[in-house]
Amino acid sequence: xxxxxxxxxxxxxxxxxxxxxxxxxxxxxxxxxxxxxxxxxxxxxxxxxxxxxxxxxxxxxxxxxxxxxxxxxxxxxxxxxxxxxxxxxxxxxxxx
Numbered sequence: 001x002x003x004x005x006x007x008x009x010x011x012x013x014x015x016x017x018x019x020x021x022x023x024x025x026x027x028x029x030x031x032x033x034x035x036x037x038x039x040x041x042x043x044x045x046x047x048x049x050x051x052x053x054x055x056x057x058x059x060x061x062x063x064x065x066x067x068x069x070x071x072x073x074x075x076x077x078x079x080x081x082x083x084x085x086x087x088x089x090x091x092x093x094x095x096x
Contacts, residue, residue: 003095004063005037006070010054014085021082028074032065034058059095066092 012018029036037057045051060066069075070092082088 001062004060004066005093005095006034006056006058006060006066006090007093008056008088008090009052010040010056010089011087012054012085013087017085018082021078021085024078024081025075028069028072028078029058031074032060032069032072034060034065034069063092063094 035058037059039056040054043052043055058066058069060069070090
């Protein structure tokens with residue numbers, strides 16, 4: 001079974017409120033057995049016109065586990081906490 005990644009590009013509009021989301025999403029990541037590969041580090045654009053703000057990459061054992069994370073009660077609480085604090089763009093990518 002191939003691994004999977006959730007890749008998110010986040011535009012934070014309310015940094016103080018976003019801190020609550022970070023705390024709750026970390027709890028969800030730990031509960032689902034995922035790992036952070038990147039979490040808001042420096043970004044360098046190599047090609048194209050994509051200029052991401054805050055990039056987060058999570059690794060999961062499978063696409064199913066990534067979906068379970070997104071739909072988990074822990075992450076649902078994190079989503080509620082971030083409402084109005086950011087613009088989220090998020091995808092699941094199947095690994096090799």
